[in-house]
Amino acid sequence: MPPDAPHDQPGGPTSAPDVPAGAVAVATRPHGIEVTGLRRAFGAVKALDGADLVARAGAVTALVGPNGSGKTTLLLVLAGLLVPDSGQVRVAGHDPVTDNAGARARTGWMPDAFGTWDSLTAREVLTTFADAYRVDRTTAAARIDELLATVHLSEYADQPAAVLSRGQKQRLGLARALVHDPQVLLLDEPASGLDPRSRVDLRLLLRRLADEGRTVLVSSHVLAELDEMADDAVFLSRGRTVAGLSENDAVSGRRTWHVRSLSVAALTDWLDTAGVAWRPDGAPRTLGTPAAPGNAGSAGGVLVDVAGEAGAAALLRDAVTAGVPVVSSAPAAGALEQAYLALEEERR
């Protein structure tokens, strides 16, 4: 994650020095997504109950929440398919309710579950969508070849979509969402069904799209995956935005770190003298002895809560200086996962 993008507030200053197209993201921010007080009910079920969200242009924003928290409904409203009961929505500067076509023209949407026209080839599917988006025929042909290469489907370009595997269909769906060069990309669970290699490719692709100045909103509940690609995060719970997380929070927020040492005893002794609170990590010892931190000579690790990456660096430096044989020091879990679990605790 680029460590220098500040948390974005509506109307607040925006700077993204690492983004080449950063000049686009001026104070008015015409290409991002802004949602305020969004409500939408299906009968008695309140799918969205006052959700707020800001997704910057030039950044990947993660939309995190448990099943049924309203992620898909929010994306449907943003894609211009559903009318919200109340609330304001701006997608790339257009209101999907009043200027539906204008917003649609600038939005690429990949639903969580979608079908493909099985009898059409991958290339025909993309050509149809290029036509539907009124992309010029000559530019469309070149772009489709490029997109097929991007999602590694070139060798399947002229095969019927029926022979594609689930992950390949998912990649075709991603190419489909990109066929009209959209300003805003809405991806609902894009990584489901993808193999590890494709996940890495997806991450790199989304990073590149964001670096080109686009707005990328990705929903998922696989937090480790989002952690690797997202700049910002929005947490949704019961149709409400419960918290936002930017890299600022990830950098400066209090997180749990996992510190491993060749000698757990040396580590815990030092932590006790330094006055740092710790707790056992519960991992099995390499020597087969039970998890007893007092066991001198055994290798192992403990969990330590530190404030920000600076705090982690200071802790590591002090420990090494004090002669503790530290093997590694790393976040115990992804920033998103920790934030998410913290929220779950708050809710209970």
Added chain:
Amino acid sequence: MTATATTPAPASRAVGTWTLTWHGVRTVAALELRQRVRSSRWKAALIVWFVVVGAITLLASGALLFVGTSSASREASGAALFVVVTALVLGLGLLVTPTLASTAVNGDRSAGTLATLQVTLLSPAEIATGKLLAAWASACAFLVVSLPFFVIALLMGGVPVATLPRVILLTALLLAAVCGMGLGWSTLAARPAGSTVLTFVTVAGLTVFTPIFFGLTYPFLSTTQDVQVYGVPDSYWDEINELDEDEAQAALENEPVCELTTKERSVAHTEWTWWLLAINPFVVVADGAVPASAHAADSPGALAVDITSSVRALRLGSPDVLDECWSDDDSQAVLTTGSDAGPVWPFGLAVNLLLGAAGFIVAVRRLRLPQRTLPRGTRVA
């Protein structure tokens, strides 16, 4: 993909609900037809159709040729065969067509391909028109496959050549109307099975239920009232009864003179229900098929004309003067109202096309974005 973050240029073009461009319609129609052409089910359906229509046509022509060998009866059997083929193609067409259009929208929705198409810059009218055109083109493919059998019937004689294009055109228009109805139902019903059944019920309502309702309402429309009757006066029979056998025989040689009298008769007010028959697709084709020039001619094709002219007469209800005169004289002078009420097919065709148009408009309205309500038990994507 370009490295710039500019939005595509065509985005500035306004896309409304009723925006209709050939580009958009062609995109949707090509997509639909391409899928259909590539499915083996579709090819099988065309082959089965060809075999069934062909077998029945050849069997019917064989049977008709066996019955009569003279040139006059040959003409009559040619006309009969043409009627058989027309009724067969229309009947089977009305059976097949509902399945072509009635799953166009909700089928795509359950397959998860509708929403991704809706969010593109295609207008609802373009999606609906494209789907309608594709369904209609498929229905017309069945008509084209049946053409050889129409030609065989035509070659047997007895039917004016101009009848063929009229039959094809009327059938094609009626099938287009059915496609429109199916499209409308496919946006109203949540599940493909439901919309198919509803489309079949609509078609059945037009073809089967209309004559049934006409028949069932007939008794209620009949009243006994005094009407003017042009016929042989009662006195004629009274006189004959009074005469002895030889004299009666001689008297019967003389043609009686018909007169206008007022008598009690049962009269059916079919002018209230004639439309039930007129909207029937079979009546539309039968009435509209024979060119006007052939109506007067005493050709074997008049067989079909007789059927529809009775429907035309029903439109007038009971005539002002009942013609009961069996003797051959110039009754036309007294029966002032013309017996021909004019063709009913324009009315029937218009009703069918209006129902189809209503289905199409419903479909366009239901395809609009963003949606306020969702069909029960469905997801948007």
